Amino acid sequence: MKILDARILIIDADTEVVEFLKNHLGTQHVIESTGSGIDGIAKGSSSEYDIYFISMSLPDISGRDVLHAIRKVHEEAICIMMSSNPSIDSAVQTTQMGAYNYISKPFDPEKIIPMVHRALERRWYILEARRLREERENNLAELSVDKSRLATVINSIDDGILVINQNKEIIFYNPRFLQLIDTDRQILIGDSMFRYLPQSLQKQICEILQKAESDGKTGAIKQELVIKPPFELVVMANTAPIFGENGQCLGVVSVLRDITEMKQLEQSKSRFVNMVAHELKAPLAAIHSYLKMILDNALGDDIVTYNTYMKRSLERTEALMELINDLMNIFRMDSKAVKRNLEKVEMADLLENTVELFRPQMEEREISVNLALKHGLFVKADPEEIRRVFTNLISNAIKYNKYEGSIDISCVEDGRWVKVSVKDTGIGMTADEKDRLFQEFFRAKNKFTRDITGTGLGLAILKKIVDEYAGRITVDTEFGKGSTFTVYLPRVMSGE
Amino acid sequence: MSKKILLIDDDTDLINVYKPFLQKHGFEVEAAYNSEEGKKLFKSFKPDVVFADLVMEHFDSGFVLCHWMNQQPERKNAHVVILTSTGHETGYRFSTQTSEEKTWINADDYLEKPISPNDLLQYIKDKVLKET
Numbered sequence: 001m002k003i004l005d006a007r008i009l010i011i012d013a014d015t016e017v018v019e020f021l022k023n024h025l026g027t028q029h030v031i032e033s034t035g036s037g038i039d040g041i042a043k044g045s046s047s048e049y050d051i052y053f054i055s056m057s058l059p060d061i062s063g064r065d066v067l068h069a070i071r072k073v074h075e076e077a078i079c080i081m082m083s084s085n086p087s088i089d090s091a092v093q094t095t096q097m098g099a100y101n102y103i104s105k106p107f108d109p110e111k112i113i114p115m116v117h118r119a120l121e122r123r124w125y126i127l128e129a130r131r132l133r134e135e136r137e138n139n140l141a142e143l144s145v146d147k148s149r150l151a152t153v154i155n156s157i158d159d160g161i162l163v164i165n166q167n168k169e170i171i172f173y174n175p176r177f178l179q180l181i182d183t184d185r186q187i188l189i190g191d192s193m194f195r196y197l198p199q200s201l202q203k204q205i206c207e208i209l210q211k212a213e214s215d216g217k218t219g220a221i222k223q224e225l226v227i228k229p230p231f232e233l234v235v236m237a238n239t240a241p242i243f244g245e246n247g248q249c250l251g252v253v254s255v256l257r258d259i260t261e262m263k264q265l266e267q268s269k270s271r272f273v274n275m276v277a278h279e280l281k282a283p284l285a286a287i288h289s290y291l292k293m294i295l296d297n298a299l300g301d302d303i304v305t306y307n308t309y310m311k312r313s314l315e316r317t318e319a320l321m322e323l324i325n326d327l328m329n330i331f332r333m334d335s336k337a338v339k340r341n342l343e344k345v346e347m348a349d350l351l352e353n354t355v356e357l358f359r360p361q362m363e364e365r366e367i368s369v370n371l372a373l374k375h376g377l378f379v380k381a382d383p384e385e386i387r388r389v390f391t392n393l394i395s396n397a398i399k400y401n402k403y404e405g406s407i408d409i410s411c412v413e414d415g416r417w418v419k420v421s422v423k424d425t426g427i428g429m430t431a432d433e434k435d436r437l438f439q440e441f442f443r444a445k446n447k448f449t450r451d452i453t454g455t456g457l458g459l460a461i462l463k464k465i466v467d468e469y470a471g472r473i474t475v476d477t478e479f480g481k482g483s484t485f486t487v488y489l490p491r492v493m494s495g496e
Numbered sequence: 497m498s499k500k501i502l503l504i505d506d507d508t509d510l511i512n513v514y515k516p517f518l519q520k521h522g523f524e525v526e527a528a529y530n531s532e533e534g535k536k537l538f539k540s541f542k543p544d545v546v547f548a549d550l551v552m553e554h555f556d557s558g559f560v561l562c563h564w565m566n567q568q569p570e571r572k573n574a575h576v577v578i579l580t581s582t583g584h585e586t587g588y589r590f591s592t593q594t595s596e597e598k599t600w601i602n603a604d605d606y607l608e609k610p611i612s613p614n615d616l617l618q619y620i621k622d623k624v625l626k627e628t
Contacts, residue, residue, distance in 0.1 A: 292612065
């Protein structure tokens with residue numbers, strides 16, 4: 001605990017003194033000197049020396065002034081005052097001013113060397129204390145940065161956080177927490193939780209506190225809480241006890257996560273499943289009752305009606321199979337499991353080919369078709385999917401058309417789109433029906449549509465396909481007059 | 497005189513089965529495929545029993561029809577039954593599942609589809625023929 005290579009500054013005009021000290025200390029330490037008090041102040045305050053030797057009598061200013069000036073800059077400087085004319089008064093005075101020692105000239109080497117050693121030891125302690133102090137200050141600074149960083153993180157986190165002490169008072173919460181319990185009120189720290197929290201959350205917290213108190217140990221509780229019924233705001237609340245060092249329960253921490261979207265999705269999925277079940281049940285019930293009527297001979301020997309029953313059963317069976325195919329397509333598309341073979345598809349060719357497939361059905365109902373197709377327009381897509389879109393539209397245009405009606409199909413370019421319109425002279429739709437057209441299982445119900453079979457999924461699938469290619473579909477319709485479905489698909493140049 | 501039954505349902509298959517079956521059992525039967533046709537037949541046919549679907553053109557067609565029938569003088573002599581298979585779980589806003597809904601619809605009875613022709617016949621025998 002000694003300072004080697006100590007820097008020592010001697011401020012004395014007496015060259016004998018300077019020589020003496022250099023001789024006795026210069027081998028171990030670095031010694032500088034000046035004969036002027038002003039110069040000594042300048043040198044001694046610009047950097048801190050380990051020991052200052054200051055003569056009481058200098059040619060320019062007094063040693064006391066030098067001591068005062070240096071101690072003003074370096075509060076802990078070790079200053080040894082030297083006087084060839086020592087007095088108790090000046091010794092007391094300089095010591096009060098912070099001098100480390102007051103010695104008389106000429107020096108006794110026996111005394112001066114141990115004194116310098118002691119001074120250096122003192123200096124070491126001063127420096128060490130200073131180092132520790134600085135270290136501590138740095139740590140504190142770091143700590144406060146850490147604290148504000150943590151606060152920022154907690155306040156920005158997308159989960160709600162709440163801390164409750166064992167008196168069931170609110171100790172901490174973040175802004176997200178207020179949103180997730182759907183309150184505009186500002187909660188005061190230290191307020192009772194019963195004033196603010198939803199009952200379901202209170203219950204969860206009380207349960208944890210009770211268990212922690214009686215068993216001393218308890219795990220977390222995870223629970224869905226409906227904040228705004230039925231599915232407007234649902235959170236997953238995860239509440240866990242906080243244990244102190246001695247194992248006593250200090251309170252609980254609750255983390256709330258917004259699971260509304262998940263719940264809504266779950267809800268719409270289960271509704272879809274219910275609708276599917278319903279859609280499957282209806283035709284099966286019909287087939288069942290037809291078969292039962294026939295087998296029970298319920299109408300005696302009314303062969304004509306039995307025949308109708310069998311035909312109708314067959315139709316409904318076919319519709320069921322179609323429905324199951326459509327369902328499988330929807331599920332495949334929703335799970336993104338569809339493998340697409342992207343090709344450049346020439347729209348006019350595809351439309352002409354598709355129309356050909358429907359010739360027999362059109363002839364049967366004497367429906368005429370007019371094609372206005374511009375050739376040389378391409379889209380990049382899976383030809384099977386695009387064919388499905390127009391098969392569906394043309395099939396609808398026939399099914400919902402009137403006897404001896406007509407269908408106009410056009411294909412033109414419209415900016416960066418290929419625009420295909422399918423116009424029929426059918427039954428059209430009401431505004432309400434039009435709005436719900438692309439909903440799964442929606443089918444317009446009126447006296448015209450009664451005998452037309454369909455799965456209610458065709459247009460929903462069609463829309464999924466068009467969406468998949470970043471296209472869009474519009475419907476123009478007038479009840480009793482007809483409908484025009486227009487599909488826009490992104491156009492690619494023939495060279496692309 | 498045979499009892500007159502009016503079926504109001506947009507389900508072709510249901511009418512296809514019930515109508516000849518009930519006729520075979522000696523009832524006079526008329527069928528309507530929507531509530532407008534139903535209203536007309538209710539006035540002209542003057543049925544003793546009405547079986548009406550709940551969801552036809554609209555989700556509430558059946559109960560609107562039922563309210564209308566309740567205001568007609570012919571209602572006094574008619575037993576009105578709502579026949580339905582839809583419920584809240586399929587996303588419909590209205591059903592016959594709760595007592596509030598039943599009070600609101602104010603029919604004489606509510607039956608769940610599907611109901612077999614024999615069960616329907618039994619129902620008519622129990623509820624309608626015994627009362628008269």
